[in-house]
Amino acid sequence: MKQVVWICWCWLSCITLGVQAKKTDNREVVNLNREWTYQRGDYPGAEQADYDDSGWEHVGLPHSFSIPYFMWKDFYTGYGWYRKTIVLDKADLKREIFLEFDGVFQVAEVYMNGRLAATHKGGYTGFNVRLTPYMRKGENQIAVRVDNSWRGDVAPRGGEHVFSGGIYRNVRLVKKNPVHIDWYGTFVTTPTLAAHKGRSSSVRVQTDVRNLTDQVGTYELQIQVLDENRRVVSGQRAVRRVEAQSMARFDLSTDEIEGVALWHPSHPHLYSVVCSLYKGRKLLDSEEVAFGFRWFEWTADKGFFLNGEHFFFRGANVHQDQAGWGDAVTEEAMRRDVRMMKEAGFDMIRGSHYPHAPAFAEACDREGMLFWSETPFWGTAGPKKDGSWTASAYPVKESDVAGFESNVLAQLEEMIRIHRNHPSVFVWSVSNEPFFTDGKTIPAVKALLKKMVDTAHRLDPTRMAAVGGAQRPLGDDRIDKIGDVAGYNGDGANIADFQQPGIPSVVTEYGSTLAERPGKYMAGWGDLGRDEGWKGREWRSGQAIWCGFDHGSIFGESMARLGIVDYFRLPKRSWYWYRNEYGHRLPPSWPQEGVSARLRLEASKTGGILADGTDDVQLVLTVLDKEGRELSNSPDVTLSVISGPGEFPTGRSITFSADSDIRIADGKAAMALRSYYAGRTVVEASSSGLESARVQLEFTGAPEYEEGKSVQVLSRPYVRFTPGHVESVLQVYGPDSPTFASSSSEGHSPGFAADGDRKTYWKPAESDASSYLTLDVERTLEVHAVKAQFPLETCQSFKVEFSVDNVEWVLVSDGVVTEGTSWEKTLAHPQKARFVRFSFPSEGNGQRSAVAEIEVHGKVGAR
Missing domain, CATH: 3.20.20.80 (Glycosidases)
Known part of the structure; x- marks a missing residue:
């Protein structure tokens, strides 16, 4: 059937948001970060509503399998389960219910009342799960099975950071009318901005409307463009038919908006578009999308x-x-x-x-x-x-x-x-x-x-x-x-x-x-x-x-x-x-060693801290002398929640030590504190022999904390994770790693010495009388052997040096190559190195230094 689109233009005074609406069934968004239960490992039947999770840990989101985590190279891989109970009433059963995840690493199976609602693969992108077919009046059980195991069919297959599992970003419960604006369904652009050189632009709004009813309907979408002072600067509306159990895209463009304020790093002006979906005079759904007027050109x-x-x-x-x-x-x-x-x-x-x-x-x-x-x-x-x-x-x-x-x-x-x-x-x-x-x-x-x-x-x-x-x-x-x-x-x-x-x-x-x-x-x-x-x-x-x-x-x-x-x-x-x-801001005076007398405890903010997992407070403690000067002394210091709600990743307290992964250095330490209850919190910083310091914080936006009644966070002692199996074989580094040289001849870039192809090679410039080539394996290794291949035309002596920081160098070996030979050095005692340098101190007998390939054999060094 041919679809007809009506576009209706009118005065701005006639399109104020909701002016004609009788709001009866608009969108509701509920933060779901509080009150989950969690257990690391796999538990058959944990998706069922009647599963007994009374022995599981009580956690809030965002959450990671690895909490508390302090930059150790190893981490748990496998399954973890999360469960949460939500209550839905009779009115909710007439709506569409969704779970919105901002990120779960890396494969998530989402269950509602024991039934699989969705599976998502990919640890860094959000996703939307429709719960409507599985919900019931009263208590409903959400269960999420998370797997952070390496998988050959999921990206990334490799990387250099850590890949801890968990529901580590926000989760929301969203209730919508069966006819609604789709998840991230609005795309705002400014198509005429560049042509008008930033003086004015129209605003194009493409919005996907989803009809999950069994009836075709005609719907109206109204848009308003608001400036940063919340003033309506333009708007438009359109009416179109949306088939049953389908989606339709509304595509609207406003008149030119004159004198727009441009977004730029030095003045990041933001506008917003309010999209309102109507059935007649009834407002079904609305959302506000921020955007900016700016355009790019790359040359x-x-x-x-x-x-x-x-x-x-x-x-x-x-x-x-x-x-x-x-x-x-x-x-x-x-x-x-x-x-x-x-x-x-x-x-x-x-x-x-x-x-x-x-x-x-x-x-x-x-x-x-x-x-x-x-x-x-x-x-x-x-x-x-x-x-x-x-x-x-x-x-x-x-x-x-x-x-x-x-x-x-x-x-x-x-x-x-x-x-x-x-x-x-x-x-x-x-x-x-x-x-x-x-x-x-x-x-x-x-x-x-x-x-x-x-x-x-x-x-x-x-x-x-x-x-x-x-x-x-x-x-x-x-x-x-x-x-x-x-x-x-x-x-x-x-x-x-x-x-x-x-x-x-x-x-x-x-x-x-x-x-x-x-x-x-x-x-x-x-x-x-x-x-x-x-x-x-x-x-x-x-x-x-x-x-x-x-x-x-x-x-x-x-x-x-x-x-x-x-x-x-x-x-x-x-x-x-x-x-x-x-x-253009001068640095502070650096702290010096002195006689420690007291501590200072500062908070990034002290009031209005939301207790819903979206907000927290950064606490910074500093060691001072008796006159209040900052010192570089780094004694053991403990932060403790003395009263009220709040948790550190380790629980109600955390201790910093100069020789620990939970580190105090140069007289300072810091940690973020969050809460899932509202109330007044007192945190104390203490250290043996020093005057302690306290800070008072106010959390809000959640049920009040009740001493002895509210769920108390457990102590979570920090222990470096030890994997069950440690790879013991030597690994090869070098191919495709960065290389640096004193110079290079045309067509013989340093990169050719680490490209895996023996036919290509690095050669210095003719004028370079003391040439060198450095390989950076980009990680500190316990090096057991170094190998090199040289092109046929080469005959040269050289020396090989190691460095951890590219500043201090240690001589490892002297070597000589003749035509067509390879060179290899196995170390009697493995040495730490990140950089390997081949130096050719002189050019004699008309021969030129050159390197075809370098390989470093070793193991990644533990911290």
Whole structure:
């Protein structure tokens, strides 16, 4: 049947939200983060309503299998169960009931009253579950079985952070009319903004309306555009027919809105669209969607333009996990992260390397931070063995291929659907370093990247698609030009093949400076230090440091402590360097050793703290002398909830020690406290022989805490997780790892010494009389052996050195190669190293130094 659409224009005074409505059946959203039971492990029958979970732990969301977690390299993998009872009344049975999850890692089976309602695969994107067919009046039992085991058909198959399981983001119960606006069903764009150079624009609103009744109907959608002062600046309405058990898309555009306030990192003006769905005069559903007026342009030769002006962005890579709580952080904790990067003068965040929570993108919107949103198609160095998180980025088993590609594309679509209205999101990145894959899968990787780019274009024609971490492979298999934008990590900033690549380009990772807090007052330019590359190149769009925050890593300390802010969200001195350079704020006086006398305890806020899992308070304790000066002394200090509600990841108290994973350093320690009850809380900081300190907090938005009656949080002692089986065989590193050299000849880039192809090789420039080549395996290894291959034309002596930090070097071996020979050195006593340097101190007898391949054999070192 042909569908007819009526578009009705009217005066703004006639379309004020709800002016004609008799509100009888609108949307209701209920936060479901409180009062879950949880048990780690698999429990047959736990989905049933009458299952006895009285012995399970009482938890609130967000929650992780690993709580309390403090950056250890190992973590539990397997199943965990969550259960919650909800009560529905007679009126609810006439509505559609949904569960909305912002993120569950990584496979979730959702049950309602013992029946499977949905299964979702993918740990970083939200999903929507319809509960209506399974609900009943009175008590209803929700059960969620979560599995964070490695799977060959789910992305990511590899990565360098940790992969803890759990319902680690928010959950909501949503009640809707059977005819309603679909989950993330509205897409707002400003199609004429660029053409009018930001002076004015229309607003296009595409809204999916779902009819779950058995009757066809005619419905009206009204939209209003509100400015940041909540004034209506434009609107429109449309009427159309929606078939039974189907979905229809309303597509409306407003008149030109004059004098719009543009979104920009220096002035992040936000507007919103209110969508209201009517059946006659009855309001069925409504939602408000924030958006911004801004437009982007990427060029291959001049870089990036925002709102018509050149903009070289300075960014930071950000992982989501934080001390104690792991991945299960609150929305407020996400906002603090964004604010910390903003305060340091950064104006861009790369969501490394997976879709972040909606609240994180919203914080970028409000703080004025460009956001590079990335899918979890991700690879990493290490043995390409199925079953481990260093597996081939793309499946090596044919049985996994179809499921994996489907999953990657599904997560991309979910990411775009969830984040497409955020003005901060300026590109869709389809990958990070997918070249860390079994060599024979490279053609399939390229084909999948092309599908992803095409999918991104189809779903959102307003943004470009990037290939992140595209600095490998070299030669004919390059992946950097598959997308609209190329992101180069590590040495990709300096490899000759990737200079002025002919498409817009970004340094998506530079730096990687390993430091315990406090660290040194210095920048971490790393590979951008050469030739002052950190100042930018004319053709580059921007650059992002690796990384903003310390984070848990499967490779241990050498990958975990690369942030300019530590895991507890206390700045290292490098953060102050950037704040001075970019934000023009001088650093504080550094604390000195002295005589400790007392403690200071500060809270990020003290009142109006929501007790629903979306909010928390950051507590910072500082060691002082008797005059109140900050000291670098780091005694053991305990934070305790003296009265009222509240919990640390370890329970009602937490102790910091200089030699513990729960660390106090340079006279400071910090931890986030949350509550699932309202009430007044008193927290005390104490240390033997020192004057203690207290802070009073007010939690709200939940039932009042009653001493002795409310559920009391259990003590959760921190213990490093020990896996049941530890891989003991040596692992091979080197192929596709970053390489750096004193110089290179044309066509013989340093990267050819680690590309897995013995026919290609690095060769220094003719004028380089004392050449060297450095391999960075990007993690600290216990090195047992080093191997090298040299091209036939080479005959040269050299020395091999190791370093952990690329500053202090230790001589390991002297060597000599002659024509066509390989070289190998097995160490009698394994040594720690991240960097391996081959130095060729002189060029004699007309021979040239050159290296075809380097391999490092070792094990990832424990912290």
